[in-house]
Amino acid sequence: MSGETYIGHSPHSPFWAKDSETIYFYWNKENKAYDDLYKVDVKSKKYVKVTVEEQKSLPTANGEWNKNHSKKLYIKAGNIFIYDFKKGLQKQITNTLDKKSNVFFLDNENTISYTSNGNVFIVDLNKGITTQVSNFTAGSKKEEAKLSPQNQFLHDQQVELFEIVRKREDRSEEKKEHAERLEIQQPSKIYLGKKYLWKAQLSNDASHIVYSLGKRAGNFATEMPVWVEGTGYVKMQNARPKVGSPEDTYTNFIFDVKGDSTIEIDLTTLEGIYDTPKYYEEYPELEKGKSDKMRDVVMHTPTFSKTTNYAIADVRAYDNKDRWIILINLSDGSVTQIDRQHDDAWIGGPGISGWNFWIPELKWINENTFWYQSEDDGYSHIYTYNVSSKEKRQLTKGNFEVHGVKLSNDRKSFYVTANKEHPGSMQLYKLDIASTNLTKITNQEGKHEAVLSPDEKYIVDRYSFSNKPWELYLQQNKVNATPVQLTSSTTKAFDAYKWRSPEVVTFKAEDNKDVHARLYKPTSEKDLHKAVIFVHGAGYLQNAHKWWSVYYREYMFHNMLVDNGYTVLDIDFRASEGYGSEWRTAIYRDMGGKDLSDQVDGAKFLVEQHGVNAEKIGIYGGSYGGFITMMAMFKEGDTFQAGAAIRSVTDWAHYNHPYTSNILNTPAFDPIAYKRSSPIYLAEGLKGDLLILHGMVDDNVQFSDVVRLSQRLIELKKENWNMAIYPIEPHGFKETSSWIDEYKRIFNLFQSKL
Structure with missing residues (x-):
């Protein structure tokens, strides 16, 4: 349970030098408090630690290239640099303390743009002149004070009666006009009023800025006590709002730089923008079909094509049941709908995301064609759209998901990471855009996180298998x-044990669907015919795969359980990643429905096919896995005799908004979904023995969740439950001592109750 101190720290975040002869990567090889930067020579395959002096002079891994990839533009230590790879020179463009972002080359590559303090700037690299393009200003324009009727009469009377008053006013006006003629032209102020600037993006020809203004909904943060601190006092800390809390809203505008004018972008023409959700049909008091009010949406930062300057943007409905891709008319603010993706549950999937404020990739292949991902056919695949011809093409097809996309240097192919051969194996492919032929590049089962060299002759591959941690x-x-291993990160202690490679199996669910799972089996001599089912966490995740798991502590615990005669099953239940949109959304409005029945069917599979005693099955998991464990103990007590619920959601009405509202909508509008999905309403069903484990400074699933449930169990006079609390631990435990204590308690529960 000591984690990477015992296993060894894996290398991560590899990137290439421009010459394609050196690979850089981060690695905590010496078990320090930080990761060192290393480099590998491609020819010798030897690595060395990078000196501090060399690290300071290196271009960052991220940045923007010019068209012929001879220069790289990037931000380092808060300032802008250009690295000229032909000359091998790094040139610093700015040296100021203000924060900068969004740096890129304009169509004229002698100029660059960046954003600082919300405003857009242009730098002429030849002349060395920096020009401010926008002037976003907080507050409202001060209007010239008007005289009251009484004071206006007195002023007019003075002007009428006295020549000296008239002369002084004339001279004052003459002096003001002269000063105005001497002023250097500056961008006009764009007043934000009571709103705030959210995003601003300059077009590649510097003619327009598309920006969004946000209106704050208010502060709905919860508070969480921090119990053990150096001060000796309990400190209150702000934490996330609860689901259903009001969210900030946004309005979008176009600023014409030359015309010095602003227009609002009109999204009212989008298909379905006035539709109400289908679940409203279950509530007589809610409006159905069409609404008079436009749905709240967020428009993400647009992407401009080179030279043609087409502006495309991703628009998401706040209820996340619609995603639109639009073309913005920069001259009048109208939009053309290119694509609409709708799901009565929620929009999501690899390359798309179920989080409204995560920006999915929309990238240009050439001046007229861009690519994006969509679950249009039920799986996340790559599509292209030509703005001129209006042709939409699907480039990948099949019952698999695309998880990573990179355009080749010649812009004729994509390098694609996908689980084409098996949901639990992630390989690198080359996709020809014209023919849509998909060619496999990597071969070893597991997961490949491949990074191509700039000349595309090599890949540096961060690879792992189910019982082998990540290496380069x-x-x-x-x-x-044939791949050549560059690093070896595991410790002697880790290598001394023969870690199992669990079998990835399938079993039939009650609706005849195939469910994938990892199966750990003891030898026949050690088999005690007892079983434990592990439930992974959520967000959007899978664990019945063939690579090194993020649940590596649980993986090691499963090996220990098998050593002690247990069979272990680790299920990719409904809503797990890797299996398409129908699987992903199968828990909509019913968490603890099919995701729980998959666990029950897994238990039947163990009894019927692997000789497990039906009266000796336990279940455990953390976060969403803890929630399912509770639902199992409260709803399926005849199947599971013991359960350990770690950092568990007990009432979804008290969890966060982005995740929960996708699946259950909001509690005020869909109370039916929340009541049937929350363990706190079902606690009277507890039969077996339940162990609850929770960190007291968990700012994700807050400690109050299990406090409220414990009061419910007390009032129900339930006695077959215990709770272990961890005063200094957040959602993901940090201290080895806490991990050891937690898993000792879980192991003792199963040993004593199964």
Whole structure:
């Protein structure tokens, strides 16, 4: 349970030097408080630690290239740099303390743009002149004070009667006009009023700025006590709002730089923008079909094509049942709908996301065609759209998901990471755009996180298998090339044990669907015919795969359970990643429905096919896994005799908004979904023995969740439950001592109750 101190720290975040001869990566090889930067020579395959002096002079891994990839533009230590790879020179463009972002080359590559303090700037690299393009200003324009009727009469009387008053006013006006003629032209102020600037994006020809203004809904943060601090006092800390709390809203505008004018972007023409959700049909008091009020939406930062300057943007409905891709008319603020993706449950999937404020990739292949991902056919695949011809093409097809996309240097192919051969194996492919042929580059089962060299001759591959942690490999970018291992990160103690590679199996669910799972089996000599089912967490995640799990502590615990005669099943239940939109949304408005019945069917599978005693099955998991454990103990007590629920949601009405509102809508509008999905309403069903474990400074699933449930259990006079609390632990435990205590308690529960 000591984690990477015992296993060894894996290398991560590899990136290439421009010459494609050196690979850089981060690695805590010496178990320090921080990661060191290392480099590998491609020819010798030897790595060395990078000196501090060299690290300071390196371009960052991220940045923007010019068209021929000879120069890279990036931000480092808060300032802008250009690295000229032909000359091998780094040039610093700015040296100021203000924060900068969104730096890129304009169509004229002698100029660059960046954003600072919300405003857009242009730098002429030849002349060295920086020009401010926008002037977003807080507050409202001060209007010239008007005289009251009484004071206006007195002023007019003075002007009429006295020549000296008239002369002084004339001279004052003459002096003001002269000063105005001497003023250097500056961008006009764009007043924000009571709103705030959210995003501002300059077009590639510097002619327009598309920006969004936000209106604050208010502060709905919860408070959480921090119990053990150096001060000796209990400190109150702000935490996330609850689901259903009001959210900030946004309005979108176009600023014409030359015309010095602003227009609002009109989204009222989008298909379905006035539709009400289908679940409203279950509530007589709610409006159905069409509404008079436009739905709240958020428009993400637009992406401009080079030279043609087409502006496309992703628009998401706040209820996340619709996603639109639009073309913005910069001259009048109207939009053309390119694509609409609708789901009565919620929009999501790899490359798309179920989080409204995460920006999915919309990137241009050429001046007229861009690519994006969509679950249009039930799985996340790559599509292209030509703005001129209005042609939409689907480039990948099949019952698999695309998880990573990179356009090749010649812009004729994509390098794609996908689980095409098996939901639990992630491989790198090359996709020809014209023919849509998909060629496999990597071969080893597991997961490949491949980064291509700038010349695309090699890939550095961060690879792992189910019983082998992540290491770096070097491989030629060709079919059937043999990878060469560059790093070895595991400790002698870890290597001394023969870690199991669990079998990835399928079993039939009650609705005849195939459910994937990891199966750990003891030898026949050690088999005690007892079983534990592990339930992974959510967000959007899978664990019945063939690579090194994020649940590596649980993986090691499962090996220990097998050593002690248990069979372990680790299920990719309904809502797990990797299986398409129908699987992803199967828990809509019913968490603890099919995701729980998959656990019950898994238990039946163990009894019927693996000789497990039906009266000796336990279940455990953390976060969403803890929630399912509670639902199992409250609803399926005849199947599960013991359960350990870690950092568990007990009442979804008290969880966060982005995740929960997708699946259950909001509690005020869909109380039916919340009541049937929350363990606190079902606690009277507890039969077996329940162990609750929770960190007291959990700012994700807050400690109050289990406090409220414990009061409910007390009032129900339930006695077969216990609680272990961890005063200094957040959602993901930090201290080895806490992990050890937690898993000792879980192991003792199963040993004593199964």
